[in-house]
Each structure stands twice: as structure tokens, then as C-alpha cells.
Amino acid sequence: MDRLLICIAFCFGLGYSGFSQNEYTLEPVFPSDNENFSFIKDIPLIWSDSTSVELALKQLVFRFRENGYLLASADNSSWKENKLVADIDPGPQVQWAKIEMDSDDLIFLEGENINLNRWNGKEVFPGEFTELENKILNAAINRGYPFAKIYLDDLEFEDEGLKGTLVLEKGKAFNFGKVRNIDPVNISNRYLQQYLGIEEGEPYSKEVLEKIPVRLRELPFVESKKDPTVTFLGSKAIVNLFLKDKKASRGDAILGYLPRNNSLNPEESQKDLFTLSLMADLNNQLGVGERIYVKFEQLRPQRQELELKGNYPYIFGLPFGANGEFSLYRRDSAFIGIISELGVQYLFSGNNFLKVYWENRTTNLADIDTSKILQQRSLPDQLDTRNTLFGIEWNQQNLNYRFNPRSGWEVKLRTGFGLKKVRENNKILDLAREDFSPQIIYDSLAEQSWQIRVEGQIAKYVPVGVASTIKGSLRLGSILAESDVFRNEQFRLGGNQLLRGFDEENFNATHYGVATLEYRLLLATNSALFAFGDFGFVEDISSQTDNRDFPVGLGAGITFETKVGIFGFSLAVGKEEELGFDLRRVKTHFGYVSLF
Structure with a gap:
């Protein structure tokens, strides 16, 4: 019985690659009646390591089989110093092969993406044969048999073809x-x-x-x-x-300077404002892939925000993680907003996930301008509310370097649907007069109504030249509601994070969109010069307003890395639709980032 080995195991990471400045050479030796095998001339024979030479030998034999030499083999291969010498026996060239498969092998391959009826007992061309060979070997290797082999048995030659039985020798299971x-x-x-x-x-x-x-x-x-x-x-x-x-945690400190000269709002103080933002983003400090996030912002003298977030992955050994968030926002003496969230994440690779969440938003009015309410005989534009939302969030990114990317993209989409309840405020009810009844106005409001909050973000980084990149991004937000949206429910835009060139939280929006175009010259891994333009659309539709604006922010800056951390400096100026750029109100921000 003739028996010829057709393929050796296709294993992963079995050899040791010895890197050296020496050259390693493959020297194939052909029979004396060697033909001009032009189809192997593009296979390199000189390599920098021995493992690559052995792989090149396998590729050479495989190339023969692709071209009809189905019985090609490398015999008596041996190393002589840095040279691998192998006797190549091409065997006869055939135009077709008719193969049968062992019944046990057919059972083993059930469920694989191999159309066995297409091959078994049928005539196939050499290219089809090598395709089948690869599919069968990969199926075996991916099912626990890394040293699987294939050989042809019971060989018979017929005209320009070959008949035989294809046998899979699985070897030891691992x-x-x-x-x-x-x-x-x-x-x-x-x-x-x-x-x-x-x-x-x-x-x-x-x-x-x-x-x-x-x-x-x-x-x-x-x-x-x-x-x-x-x-x-x-x-x-x-x-x-x-x-x-690798450094993946960071601590940020950003100080902003906002000049107040020529303020458009006569009620605002003419004193210059300073803003402060502190952030710590801790990743894998416990060695289990967890994340802890803390952020504090002092946006105005009496306007602060605290954010807390935590993620814990792979609960009970499953690809699910738990997520919790809490934020406390104090807007001057007007109101206090509290947001709490619990979520479950389905984890993909990297920082990518799909999350379902429950969110509770509560607003409590603090000091109430009673004289204004009595004068206008109406409720204020912000009220005590409670919003309960259920939603889904998708986060996907593919960046070459997450802190200072040059190429790649990122997408984030978040949608929540729920109910809003308006809570009566006793201080407002106590303002009742003969000609003014807050209770009647409260009764005219929908006690409970549905609301949808949608936010999305997409960014793309396109490499330019040797060390530059162009970032294009779009951020969107919208509140769709059955009843009026109050000011304390709206999105807050403006400042160093979103829509640069304007005061922090300069805009309240029910719907918004901000497109950004930014050029970055990468000076080092964590250093860059940048110039940007933020182009926005802001729609302020609330219980007492209906305004639209098209703000534009332009600016530039630099980040540079030192031994003690990364420092940043930026300048930006904004323009609203009916007003031009005012260079006397340029916003300046100084930043410091520590990676650890």
C-alpha cells in the first residue's frame, strides 16, 4: 500500500524564533531533471531567523501542490550551520484528483463549514484540493488536535489524474x-x-x-x-x-481663565473668572480590569459638580460587568441636581461594551426668587422634577493610542426612555394670593409624562504625512418630551470640554450638535501642537424659551510631556450667530496630566 504524507501540523507558536544579525538560508535541491518551476521564484530564500526558513520550506511545498504536484514533498531536510538543505521531490503533475474520505473523518468534520458532498468521491482540481486540505487541517487544529496530519492512501494513477483516499490523522488531543x-x-x-x-x-x-x-x-x-x-x-x-x-490611569488638573470685560449680561460680575477641573481615572489598580473615576469641577464661584463612576468586569466569570455612576451638581443657589445610575455591561475587547442601564435624575430647587414669581404670576423656568429612565449605551473604539491617537475611530451612542414627574414645591405654593394660585398652575402641568434623552459621539483620526493627524468629530444630543422641558433638565454646553471658546455652561440646549475639525502635529508620544474649530448648533426650547444659535469656537494649543507629567496650554475664542469674535474675551486654559 502506497502511503504518502501530505501535510505537517499547522501549529501556533511552537517554534522559537532566534533573532540574530546572521542570515539564514533555504537551499532546495531538485532532481537532476529539474524543470523551470517559475511559480516558486517569488518565495524568498534568505531570512533573519531559522523558523522563517522552515516556514518558507512549507510554503514552497504547498506552492507545488497548488500547481498540480499533489504528491510534492520535502525529503531529508537538515541544517548545515545557517543553511537548511532539503531535497524536493515534486512528483508527477496531475490535472485532477478523485478522492474518497474515511467515514470516521466525515463524522468528525460534521458541523464545520466544509461542503463535504462537494469533495467526497468527486473530481477536483489541484487548487480545490489544497483548499480542502487547509479547511480540514484548520478544523482539526481548532478542535483540539494541533498536530493533525493529512495523507493520501491507496493511490492510483489514471490518465492525467489521481485517485486515492484522503485520511485525517488527528494525533494527540490537547x-x-x-x-x-x-x-x-x-x-x-x-x-x-x-x-x-x-x-x-x-x-x-x-x-x-x-x-x-x-x-x-x-x-x-x-x-x-x-x-x-x-x-x-x-x-x-x-x-x-x-x-x-503600561500606564493607563491618569490624573488631570485644568485651570481656566475667563475674562469678563465687555460682558453682554449686565447682571454678571465684571470680575474675571477662574475655573478648576480635577479628575482621576484609575484603571486596573486591583489587577482585575476594574475602573474608578472621580471628577470635581468648580465652574463658577457657586457652581460645582462632582462625578463618581465605577466598573467591575467579568462578574461570576461571565462576559458581563457591573457599572455604577453618581453625580451631584449645584447651580449657584438655584437648584441641586442628583443623578444616579446602575448598569450591566456586555464586554467586548478593549474598552468596548454594550450596556443597559437604569438612571434616576432628581432636581431640588434651593433658593426661590419669590418676588419674580409674584411679579410674573407664573412658575419659574426650572422646577422640582424626577426623571426615571431605562436605556442602552454602546461604546466602541479602535485607536492606535488612546491618550494621543494618530489613527483610528471611536463611537458612543446612548439612548434612554422614561417618565418625568413634576413635584410641587411648598415654598411656591405658599405664595398663593387672591389673584394668583400656584396650585392651579401646577394642576395644569402634566404630573407624569414620557421623555427620551439621546446622546451620540463619533470621531475619526486620519494620519497626514509623517507625524500629523486630522481629527473630525460630531457630537449630538436631543431631548424629546411629551411636555415642556425645564431649564434644569437641559444639556449644558460651552467650555473646555464641549464647544470651546465660550464660558463654561454658556448654553442651555434641548437639542444640539457640535462638529469639530482639529489638526494635530504629534511632537512625541504624549506631546502635540493643535489647532481646532468647533461648529455648533444649539436649540433652546424650554417652558419659557424658543431660541436657536450657531456658535463657532476657534483656538489652538500645545501639550508637552516632561518627567513630572504632561502640561497643556490652549487659547480659544467664540462667536455667536449675531455677534463677531471678541478677542478681549479669549478663554485660556492650563492643564496638567499625570499618567500612572
């Missing part, structure tokens, strides 16, 4: 063992196995392993020094990682 990181790193093996999709005891899969380098690049707090390898020990396949910690 299951995944524990993930092993070679160097100490601040991340648990349990988290890595869950994130990489490597379940201990599950069959070995080359497909899972091939995704590891990409998924590791998407983790913000570690980086890989080289590609993973696999150690086969007993019946276990142990994945070896070569990770090191």
Missing part, C-alpha cells in the same frame, strides 16, 4: 491549561483567561490563539513584548504571554 505570564505584571490570570476567551479544559484552538495579539493591543493597561507562544505539556496547551505593565 486542552487549554492556565494562561502563564512569564514576567510579573499587575493583572490576574483569571481576568486574562476570561478576556482572551481561553477557558481551562476547553479544546485547544489555533483560531483563539491567533486573536490574542490583537486583543492584547486593545487592553489599555498592559502591552506585549512579543507574540505569545504555546507549551504542550502532557495533554495541556499552556499559553505563554510576555506582558509588561
Whole structure:
């Protein structure tokens, strides 16, 4: 019985690549009646490491089979110093092959994306044969048999064709063992196995392993020094990682200077304003991929906001994470807003997720301008409210470097639907007069009504030249409501975060859109010169207003990294629809970022 080995195992990370300045050469030796095999001339024969030479030999044999030499093989290969010498036996060239498959192999391959009826007992061309060969081997390797082989048995030649039985020799079965990181790193093996999709005891899969380098690049707090390898020990396949910690947490401090000369609002103080923003974004401090976020802002002398967020991934070993958020906002002496949120995230790779959430928004009026209410004989434009929303949020990004990207994109979409309740305020009810009844006005309002809040953001970074990039982004927000929207429910725009060149929270909006075009010259990993334009649309539709504006903000700045952190400086000036740019009111911001 003739028996010819057709393919060796296609394994992942089995060899050791020895990098050296020496050259490694492949020297194929053909029979004396060597033909001019032009189809192999593009295969390089000189490489920088021995493993690449061995792969080149396999590629050479495979190329023969693609061109009709189905019995091609590399015999008696051996290393002579830095040269791999191999005798190449092309065998006869055939135009077709008719193959049968073993019944046990057919059962094993059920459920794979292989149309076996197309191949079994049918004539196939050489290119189709090599396609089938690859599919069968990959199916076996991805089901726990990394050393699977294929060979043709019972060979018969007929005219320009070949008949035979295709046999799959699966070899020893392997299951995944524990993930092993070679160097100490601040991340648990349990988290890595869950994130990489490597379940201990599950069959070995080359497909899972091939995704590891990409998924590791998407983790913000570690980086890989080289590609993973696999150690086969007993019946276990142990994945070896070569990770090191990467700075992914940051602390920010931003000081803003807002000149008040020529203020358009006579009620505003003519004193210059200073704003302060402090933020800490802590990632993986406990080694389980968690995130803790704290932010405090002093936007005006009596206007502060505190934000707290926390994420914990892979609860109970499942690809789900828990999310909680809380914010407290004090707007002068007018009102206090409290937002609390609980969510469950379905986790994708990197920082990407799909979340469902419950959100509660409560506004409590503080000091009430009773004289204004009595004078106007109407309720104020902000009232005590409670909004309960259920929603969904999608976050996806693919950036080459999340802190100072040059290429890539990011998308965020958030939609919540719920009910709003207006709560009566006793201080306002106590203002009742013979000709003024706050209770009647309250009764005229819908006690409960539906409301939808939508926010979206998309950004694209396009590399330009050697060290530049252009960022284009669009941010949108809209409140759709059954009843009037009060001022304390609206979006707040303007300032260093959104719509630069204007005072912090200069605009209240029921609907808005801000398009940004920004050029960045990247000076270093965390340093850049930038110039930008923010082009906005703001629609202020509330219980007592109906205004629209098209503000524009222009500016420039620089960020530069030092041994103690990253410093930033920016200037911006804004223009509203009916007013031009006022260079006497340029907004200045100084920033400091510490990565750790």
C-alpha cells in the first residue's frame, strides 16, 4: 500500500524564533531533471531567523501542490550551520484528483463549514484540493488536535489524474491549561483567561490563539513584548504571554481663565473668572480590569459638580460587568441636581461594551426668587422634577493610542426612555394670593409624562504625512418630551470640554450638535501642537424659551510631556450667530496630566 504524507501540523507558536544579525538560508535541491518551476521564484530564500526558513520550506511545498504536484514533498531536510538543505521531490503533475474520505473523518468534520458532498468521491482540481486540505487541517487544529496530519492512501494513477483516499490523522488531543505570564505584571490570570476567551479544559484552538495579539493591543493597561507562544505539556496547551505593565490611569488638573470685560449680561460680575477641573481615572489598580473615576469641577464661584463612576468586569466569570455612576451638581443657589445610575455591561475587547442601564435624575430647587414669581404670576423656568429612565449605551473604539491617537475611530451612542414627574414645591405654593394660585398652575402641568434623552459621539483620526493627524468629530444630543422641558433638565454646553471658546455652561440646549475639525502635529508620544474649530448648533426650547444659535469656537494649543507629567496650554475664542469674535474675551486654559 502506497502511503504518502501530505501535510505537517499547522501549529501556533511552537517554534522559537532566534533573532540574530546572521542570515539564514533555504537551499532546495531538485532532481537532476529539474524543470523551470517559475511559480516558486517569488518565495524568498534568505531570512533573519531559522523558523522563517522552515516556514518558507512549507510554503514552497504547498506552492507545488497548488500547481498540480499533489504528491510534492520535502525529503531529508537538515541544517548545515545557517543553511537548511532539503531535497524536493515534486512528483508527477496531475490535472485532477478523485478522492474518497474515511467515514470516521466525515463524522468528525460534521458541523464545520466544509461542503463535504462537494469533495467526497468527486473530481477536483489541484487548487480545490489544497483548499480542502487547509479547511480540514484548520478544523482539526481548532478542535483540539494541533498536530493533525493529512495523507493520501491507496493511490492510483489514471490518465492525467489521481485517485486515492484522503485520511485525517488527528494525533494527540490537547486542552487549554492556565494562561502563564512569564514576567510579573499587575493583572490576574483569571481576568486574562476570561478576556482572551481561553477557558481551562476547553479544546485547544489555533483560531483563539491567533486573536490574542490583537486583543492584547486593545487592553489599555498592559502591552506585549512579543507574540505569545504555546507549551504542550502532557495533554495541556499552556499559553505563554510576555506582558509588561503600561500606564493607563491618569490624573488631570485644568485651570481656566475667563475674562469678563465687555460682558453682554449686565447682571454678571465684571470680575474675571477662574475655573478648576480635577479628575482621576484609575484603571486596573486591583489587577482585575476594574475602573474608578472621580471628577470635581468648580465652574463658577457657586457652581460645582462632582462625578463618581465605577466598573467591575467579568462578574461570576461571565462576559458581563457591573457599572455604577453618581453625580451631584449645584447651580449657584438655584437648584441641586442628583443623578444616579446602575448598569450591566456586555464586554467586548478593549474598552468596548454594550450596556443597559437604569438612571434616576432628581432636581431640588434651593433658593426661590419669590418676588419674580409674584411679579410674573407664573412658575419659574426650572422646577422640582424626577426623571426615571431605562436605556442602552454602546461604546466602541479602535485607536492606535488612546491618550494621543494618530489613527483610528471611536463611537458612543446612548439612548434612554422614561417618565418625568413634576413635584410641587411648598415654598411656591405658599405664595398663593387672591389673584394668583400656584396650585392651579401646577394642576395644569402634566404630573407624569414620557421623555427620551439621546446622546451620540463619533470621531475619526486620519494620519497626514509623517507625524500629523486630522481629527473630525460630531457630537449630538436631543431631548424629546411629551411636555415642556425645564431649564434644569437641559444639556449644558460651552467650555473646555464641549464647544470651546465660550464660558463654561454658556448654553442651555434641548437639542444640539457640535462638529469639530482639529489638526494635530504629534511632537512625541504624549506631546502635540493643535489647532481646532468647533461648529455648533444649539436649540433652546424650554417652558419659557424658543431660541436657536450657531456658535463657532476657534483656538489652538500645545501639550508637552516632561518627567513630572504632561502640561497643556490652549487659547480659544467664540462667536455667536449675531455677534463677531471678541478677542478681549479669549478663554485660556492650563492643564496638567499625570499618567500612572
